[in-house]
Amino acid sequence: MLRVFCKTMLLTKSIDSTSGNAFFLRTISSTESTLGTLGSIDQKNLTISYLMNSCGFPFKVATSVAQKICIETTERPDSVIELLQTYGFTNTHIGSLIRKYPRVLLADPIKTLKPKIDFFQSLGFSKSDLAKFLISDNVLLRSLQRQIIPTLNYLKTFIHTNENLISTLKQSTRLVGYSVKRIWEPNIATLRSYHVPDSNISKMIISFPEPLTLSVLRFKHIAAMVNKMGFDPNSRSFPAAIYSVAGVSKQNWERKREVFRSLGWSDDEFLVAFKVQPMVMLTSEKKLVKLMNFFVSNLHLKPSEVAKYPNLFLLSLERRIIPRCSLLQVLMSKGLIENNLHIVCALNDNKKRFEKRFVTRYEGAAPEVIKAYKGEMRFLGLGS
Known part of the structure; x- marks a missing residue:
């Protein structure tokens, strides 16, 4: 009885000194139920102590994870961690895996874990990709x-x-x-x-x-x-x-339909746009409104015109649309390209084609296109 009690107190002291948190043990009588209580506390403290010392968990995290597993001896958890390390798992990978799926620590490393890791490795996963994959789902279980x-x-x-x-x-x-x-x-x-x-x-x-x-x-x-x-x-x-x-949930679907209506699209125009680019419905409502306002106010496009090119809503306003428009604004102001250029086609061009058409072709005559293309020039609107 005394040996069990002392062991419990030692573990409590270890946890207390590591985390700054204290466990308070109640006075325990020497009954059979008391022995069971002491054993339970002993195992809980061992689990928390192990998660903190071997897995690097803060006390609060270790306490939470300890609600899901009970470590009776450290032999198997040590073997599991050693196995994962041999496959290139970093301490961060191992910590993430155990935090999400604590039962992995209690799995048989040779019979249960190794065959699965070997199987996925045989598919051609790199070490880093394998680790990321295996900690993202409870595949190992x-x-x-x-x-x-x-x-x-x-x-x-x-x-x-x-x-x-x-x-x-x-x-x-x-x-x-x-x-x-x-x-x-x-x-x-x-x-x-x-x-x-x-x-x-x-x-x-x-x-x-x-x-x-x-x-x-x-x-x-x-x-x-x-x-x-x-x-x-x-x-x-x-x-x-x-x-x-x-x-998209049914509620969000209907809400986005209302957004497109408020932006000037008819139901038929919405259906045409969705059939051209189904991913348009995965764009946030905030981005839909922001982009449509830009197209109408700054590029002078009609909502019905934009409906024919719904791919525009998948583009980044800050990283792609505005820098390209700024570059085209420079070229138009210098008379190097026509003001009636089909702006939508230019925005939809892939990077290589756009740069060939407008950057490398004109950077000698208008060096500022580089600055504009890098997003370092304010876009005032076409025709400004």
Whole structure:
């Protein structure tokens, strides 16, 4: 009894000196229930002490994590940390993993963890990417044979290569956790019912797979909605539209429709814009209003004209639109380009094409275009 009590007090002192926090033990009688209480306190203190000393957690974090696990001996947690370090996990990686999924510390490092890490490493993950992937979801606690391998093998029937698989997993780390039979197969069957070709299904899995993990009924509803809007199932815009609709709640969808109406778009113009660029609905309301005001007030475009080029709402006003407009303003003021230039096309040009057309071509005649292009000149509006 005395030995247990002293051990508890030593751990309490260790925690107290590290964190500046104190534990207060109640006077305990020598009954059987008391021994159980002491044992529980002893293990809790050991858990907190270990999380602080071996994982670098502050006292408050260690206390919170200790509510989810109970470390009885340090042998296994030490082995887990040592294993992760051999695979290139930094202390930051290990701390993040344990904070999110504390039970990893109690897993068998050889039978449970190592086979999964080896499997993902065999796919071609770099050390840093592997660590980031494994701490982003509780993959290490999932069954390798029953969940991980069957799911990834199924996805590879569409995306074929490990390179594509890694690209998919890096952008959507939770994919491994969804059932092939209950989620993946039914949702892909829905796409096929609309005659979406496998090539487009493959692109959807690689580019924006999240909607494919929705509940079957929810996914069917979204696919039907997109089909009713008139999207061609053979086009790449069909899965893009599904992604966009899935990413906006019904309430936010209606609110953004109202924003576009308030900006001067008819319902038909909205539908045309959405079909041209489905991702426009993922733009925040604040950005939609800010950009439309700029296009109308500074570029003198009509809302109906902007509706034909909804890709403009995906661009950055500060980093792309204003610097390009400032550059074009310089060239127009010097008579180097016509004032009736199709400004929207210039804004939509990719970086290489825009610089070839307007920067390298004119920087000799108008050196200030470089300053304007870097965003160092105030844009006063076209025609100003």
